[in-house]
Amino acid sequence: MSTVEAPAKPFGTLTFEEKLDRLALVAVRVGLNLQPEQEVVISASLDHVPFVRRITEHAYKAGAKAVTTLYADDETILARYKYAPDASFDFTPKWLADGIAAAYGSGAARLGIAGANPALLKDQDPAKVSRANVATSKAMKPAMEPITRHAINWSILAGATPAWAKLVFPHLHEAEAVPALWEAIFKASRITGDDPVADWKQHGQNIAAQVDRLNEKRYSALHFRGPGTDLTVGLADDHLWAGGGGVCGNGIFCNANIPTEECFTTPHKDRVSGTVSASKPLSHQGTLIENIQVRFEGGRIVEANASAGQDALRKLISVDEGASRLGEVALVPHSSPIAQSGLLFWNTLFDENAASHIALGQAYATCIREGEHMDEATLAAKGANTSLIHVDWMIGSGEVDVDGVRTDGTSEPLMRQGEWV
Amino acid sequence: MSTVEAPAKPFGTLTFEEKLDRLALVAVRVGLNLQPEQEVVISASLDHVPFVRRITEHAYKAGAKAVTTLYADDETILARYKYAPDASFDFTPKWLADGIAAAYGSGAARLGIAGANPALLKDQDPAKVSRANVATSKAMKPAMEPITRHAINWSILAGATPAWAKLVFPHLHEAEAVPALWEAIFKASRITGDDPVADWKQHGQNIAAQVDRLNEKRYSALHFRGPGTDLTVGLADDHLWAGGGGVCGNGIFCNANIPTEECFTTPHKDRVSGTVSASKPLSHQGTLIENIQVRFEGGRIVEANASAGQDALRKLISVDEGASRLGEVALVPHSSPIAQSGLLFWNTLFDENAASHIALGQAYATCIREGEHMDEATLAAKGANTSLIHVDWMIGSGEVDVDGVRTDGTSEPLMRQGEWV
Ligand SMILES: [Zn+2]
Ligand SMILES: [Zn+2]
Ligand SMILES: [Zn+2]
Ligand SMILES: [Zn+2]
Structure with missing residues (x-):
């Protein structure tokens, strides 16, 4: 990692274009x-064209052989829901998904730019939305594998869009909301110091130290207690805590999430029990799911309610057997800069770094010791979920x-009122 | 083909958005x-987003299962020439080319939107431009095969862009040039009548009648005479004339070029001789080649000159053995609406429909009787070129x-002063 191109000018004196750069x-x-x-390979929304151009230039300067951007367009996505025949919703262009998988297989890195309208599909038929999501997930499975296994260097970060900005800043006009969201992204993404590349190095070392402490503990479970929450999350056998950047299967150190504040590991898919309430709304592929409350028994969700988006939630957890079990548990201190911003970003990349969280579905093989060399059955025997x-x-x-919670059943405080003890 | 959605309002009363629609x-x-x-699968420039959105809506209305647009961006293409490492210019993402080929193989139609800046690469190193073109052509060969063989329904049409408009209307400001070019495109694309779908049907029947007359003649060669031109183009054995729309290998009738005014066939790759002068400049992948004059012997170019872009021309004809031989000869009356517009479009899709033309390189297998069922060697034995x-x-x-020119060596007038006799 080189700081050679990091600008020396104080962030406050930069133009918007310089900040974006x-x-x-x-x-x-x-x-x-x-x-x-x-x-x-970059995936982005058409709203992100100026940002993609800056990224492409830096990629070529870093020696990229080719930069290919696959653009999505909110308007044509909506046109599909409005006009496409019913059969469209069980179909995804497999040639493109397979092509992306082939790119990763031949050594390409992957950059995702998040920020498309989180509420895009809120007025669409939830059955069609769910069918389309399932079709896409199925087609993209070979392309997602090198990502979840961290076989290649990849990263996802965010760019502001008008629709997203209006959601985060509902009281501002679009002309003010978009720059306000960009500023919030710049702060959360830790680029406001004089040398952001060096700052990221320090931030990564801090998270790594916390990860090391957790790995030494070898807890058998975590116990969450709070308003509407009394949840025990068993951890997978040979689980590994991770966080910040890491070395990928191709030997390259990368930071897969910008921002990132979490320490996370793999729960045991059969050893989760109790009740848990979401502390923030969940924006899932265009649908907003609010005030989620869920009960687990033997690792599985047996009751799921939400004050809004309940249908979408229930569809989501019935996509497959693993969709109603946990694939991740993560700890984030309440003093994280994103939590302190006081903003609800309506975007997982940010909101998950404002609060401790769990994830439904697929586990990260890299969060099991030697997991990247195990087949699915061996991973499952350790407790890693598949979905x-x-x-x-x-x-x-x-x-x-x-x-x-230690293996002998005794326990010790880990976080109090959201902060590390 | 259905005229059900063709608007009934006179073209002159439509708003720009209605004309685009x-x-x-x-x-x-x-x-x-x-x-x-x-x-x-649509390929387009980022300048074409509003046009792509209109097309996507009509595609879904027509029952499309999925519409995928692959966008190119002039700015990032230039960033590559400015910053990318040397190895970049022999590299093309093969996963994307193979993906596109797979899409066609699984039944997808292909729509190309032409109109990117024809002079984009004029200040770039011609050696790099040529290497990049060769790399792309090689990677795209499997994707181009179903196109050149007309195995699938495909079409290419044009949309105005600021850079192209400035070239066509150098004396207008951009704000006037872009609408002027759109109007020229609308006229050339024959959508200014009250029922453009019906008008296209009639136009197709007119071209088909001319194609039938030429096919009955079974000429062995065409002889072109004009300023700087005295050229004999032998025709391939069992050549077929084509033009207008046609039924593709998948059984669907399509119009592969909008506009189209030409009747074309396959020349014999070894039977072209004499001298020929270009009647219009050639814009080839970002480079303008002007006042081309070329001499053929035994089908092969043995001398090639141009007043501008001569390097690009010589690189072009030395890409491979077939690049210096002909793959197409086409007749277009000088009364074609595009010729009558008096405009030089700097774009082959339009300019080739303003004048009779020849093409260097790959022949269309469909212009040989039963050619779509022949292998390369059999096609070559008939005289069809490969490149x-x-x-x-x-x-x-x-x-x-x-x-x-008839097989017995006698000849008859076919066109005089650019018009059918
Ligand atoms: Zn997480
Ligand atoms: Zn996660
Ligand atoms: Zn032609
Ligand atoms: Zn041609």
């Missing part, structure tokens, strides 16, 4: 840590306590 | 003749005469 630099140098002659989905879901807040 | 309708219904539950390139190149004008 700095985030693009961080995406390439910190997020991907792109290597000379590597290929990159087409992986949906993060916030359960932490300043009112939630967490205990670490 | 009408061209989008013609693209889907006339160009592709898209079938219910067919998939479509990675296919570049059309205008040689007709109001000053050019064409004779049809």
